[in-house]
Amino acid sequence: ATPKDGLTAEVVVVKSLDGIATRSPDDVTGKIVFYDEPFASEHVNTFRGYGASVQKRIYGASRAAKLGAVAVLIRSIGTGDDDHPHTGSLRYTEDAPQIPAAALGAHSADKLAQILEKNPKAKLFLKMNCQTLPDVLSYNVIGEIKGSENPDDIIAVGGHLDAWDTGHGAHDDGAGIMHSIVALQSLQTLGYQPKNTLRAVMFINEENGLRGGKKYAELAVENKEKHVIAIESDAGGFTPRAFRFKGADSSLAKMQDWMQYFPDNTIDAIRAGGGGPDIGPLNKADGTPVAAIIPDAQRYFDFHHSPADVFSAVNKRELELGTASLASFIYLIDQEGL
Amino acid sequence: ATPKDGLTAEVVVVKSLDGIATRSPDDVTGKIVFYDEPFASEHVNTFRGYGASVQKRIYGASRAAKLGAVAVLIRSIGTGDDDHPHTGSLRYTEDAPQIPAAALGAHSADKLAQILEKNPKAKLFLKMNCQTLPDVLSYNVIGEIKGSENPDDIIAVGGHLDAWDTGHGAHDDGAGIMHSIVALQSLQTLGYQPKNTLRAVMFINEENGLRGGKKYAELAVENKEKHVIAIESDAGGFTPRAFRFKGADSSLAKMQDWMQYFPDNTIDAIRAGGGGPDIGPLNKADGTPVAAIIPDAQRYFDFHHSPADVFSAVNKRELELGTASLASFIYLIDQEGL
The missing domain is CATH 3.50.30.30 (Glucose Oxidase; domain 1)
Structure with a gap:
């Protein structure tokens, strides 16, 4: 101030x-x-x-x-x-x-x-009157569907719950939260029984220090949790274009073979690259493979961290296509492994 | 009524x-x-x-x-x-x-x-009070940059000037008109001297009978004009995704080789398919190869033929990327031929 x-x-x-x-x-x-x-x-x-x-x-x-x-x-x-x-x-x-x-x-x-x-x-x-308040305790929010064959093997998908409150945080990262929850909900609605445990993770405090992601990684190590993969959606609710993957070359090659299951105009590529901010600490802590959904990036920075990042700036159909792509990706990983 | x-x-x-x-x-x-x-x-x-x-x-x-x-x-x-x-x-x-x-x-x-x-x-x-008025004379609008080597060989790119006047006709097809004009203007601004004649065509009356496209084809045949290709933009001003091409297989294969010049996240594919409504009559009349730019289609029918199809619904950056992709495509055709 x-x-x-x-x-x-x-x-x-x-x-x-x-x-x-x-x-x-x-x-x-x-x-x-x-x-x-x-x-x-x-x-x-x-x-x-x-x-x-x-x-x-x-x-x-x-x-x-x-x-x-x-x-x-x-x-x-x-x-x-x-x-x-x-x-x-x-x-x-x-x-x-x-x-x-x-x-x-x-x-x-x-x-x-x-x-x-x-x-x-x-x-x-x-003239500015902003202030930094003391830290308060907050939480990650987690939901899961237990695996029918390998309940201890976790496929995690998430985004972050916090946002800069000038807007609604609709693209950053309400869209990622909805992607993650609804992808699992869609599989459940279809009556799908996953082999592995599917977990939706809503990380807290990505914006100001990744504290939710760091705590999640810390607890995963402490509790000896085994993650097959952690996937992030933190790039908006726009038309999906690609997935990014960081892990074994053989796993990436296997995933690229799945491109045949994505019809024209949905996912164009599965390519090498990092996962996302919230799952970075887990990757670093125990080497969990990580991935991210990459939506079309052109409009993201019209909204990012601004009063324009509101609910009405998210297109329903684009958001749903992202959810469907993620659900398909999770399904393929659950069925085929890495 | x-x-x-x-x-x-x-x-x-x-x-x-x-x-x-x-x-x-x-x-x-x-x-x-x-x-x-x-x-x-x-x-x-x-x-x-x-x-x-x-x-x-x-x-x-x-x-x-x-x-x-x-x-x-x-x-x-x-x-x-x-x-x-x-x-x-x-x-x-x-x-x-x-x-x-x-x-x-x-x-x-x-x-x-x-x-x-x-x-x-x-x-x-x-209760409705609409009426059909008698036809009136109208025109296609055409601008061109003369070719330095083959002035009689025409590369045409266009969209249509008319729109359903409930909105502005911004995506259908103001975007296509801007794509076409600005693609040529960009090449001119760069000081590029095309080998072939580059022509921007604004077709009239696509919406109610393709009359501009039909008249253009009729006059092209009558005047023995030789078109290398006719390209259309009539699918909105959204992030470009692909080109479609209808012509010789060898030409399509040649174009697909040009994919190397389009960086990640611009054009994903050049594939077989029709050109566009306004250039269909020319293709039919004399076999001119035709192509179209394919933008991301997810939001198009939120706006199409409705009061929502207004100027502010077009994202500047997405529109510009379409223009740049078209300019690149035209440049490659002009340089390399089909």
Whole structure:
């Protein structure tokens, strides 16, 4: 937060962490640093664009504070042509004071950039009253269907329960939660008796430290649970395009053979790659193979961490296709193994 | 239209043309027939679902009129969970009187179905004042970049200019028009000198008889124009998924080799199949090879022929990716030939 009555200062415009690295304390001391970098939209996969753009949100405040800045603003890391500010995690490093940091919607960032171009000495008034509250105890939520042949072998599928509460968290990650629950519910409705135990896991606190995922992994190791695989859905409720898999090459080859069961226009590929944030700790702890469903990425960052991520932004048919693809994938793993 | 003061009649519910075929004049005479069939949403490709659902809109009025019905209503052929009525062409056959026909939005159709389930003798009042105006002269709109090596060899790309004016016609087919114009504009902006003549064609009157496409084909034959290929975009401004091609097997094989130039998550396949409605007449007239860009189909029938097909329903990034894919495809054809 800012001081109670706000703060007023001139604004230094830089593009990115590379930009701030070229500045000296003389340039920055007592000023607000404005990271004005557009989303890296040249990547066809928007998650790559996000990865290329997000470092300034995470480390920009401390880098600027180290040079004497009194606050930072960033152009929101999103693809939407709107004025929604996008939130997200920020890491204060120990080598700098913790200064206020805020994101501007794209239109507001355009406006500020225009003003500063005309008048580089313009002063900006910033007043923020956010606060960090103490931690409270929270929980992962887990449901399962016991396996009929190998009840101790678990196929887990999940998403995360928490969201940045500027919106509903509908695509991030309400969609993943619904994918996971409804995929298992669909198999149950069909009267399917799984060989292995099918488990839907709703991880808590992905957004701010992966605490649910870390605790899940810790308990899995402690309880000697055996996971056949853990699957994540945390990329929105859009038309499904692919699965990603991290595990034995022989397992990947086997899965790619299953492509024949996915009709045209559903899943295009099963390819090598990581699982997802919440199941990363489990993979790291005991080597559990991990996978993820990859929906079409083009619209995700219109909504991600913003007030636009609401229930009505999820298309029912696209969400259902994701659920159906996941249910098919889980069924194949349960029947055929890895 | 109905008589000026409207008409009031009981309602007979059937599902489809198969449903009306089982009815007799005794069931239907003097009544309104309500075709209450949900969209065939079990097809992953929604265009197949549309194909399976659309016959009752086209022929349902005449079939019901032949049995003595005074009007027909249909549940709109769309996938949206809303109350937009979807329009579209209807064909009166000569063996029956031309009775009024209207579409209901999904929610209104639900409500009517509920009322009729409780009270099958319920009467419905229908008043419509639409009219068919005489034909007027209209035009295709064409722009081209002359080829530097083979100016008489034409690569045409197009969509259609007309739309059902309940909405803006943004996906059907404003997107196709923008795809076509901007694909050529992009190549020009890059300073590209095409070998062949690149032509963007905005066909008129696709929706009500393909007259623009037919006239284009007629004039192409008359003027002995040589088309290398004609490409159509008439399936919305969504994330591109594939191209379809109808022509020599050797040309298709050559194109499939170009898949290497499309990075992950843009074009997944170039496959055999028809071109598009507006270029069909040209293909038929002189055997011109035809192709089409295939965007993701899941949301198309939320918008198609309804008040929801507005500018804001088109995602900028998805539209741009379609344009870029088309520009790449045209470039490859221009460079490599078929």
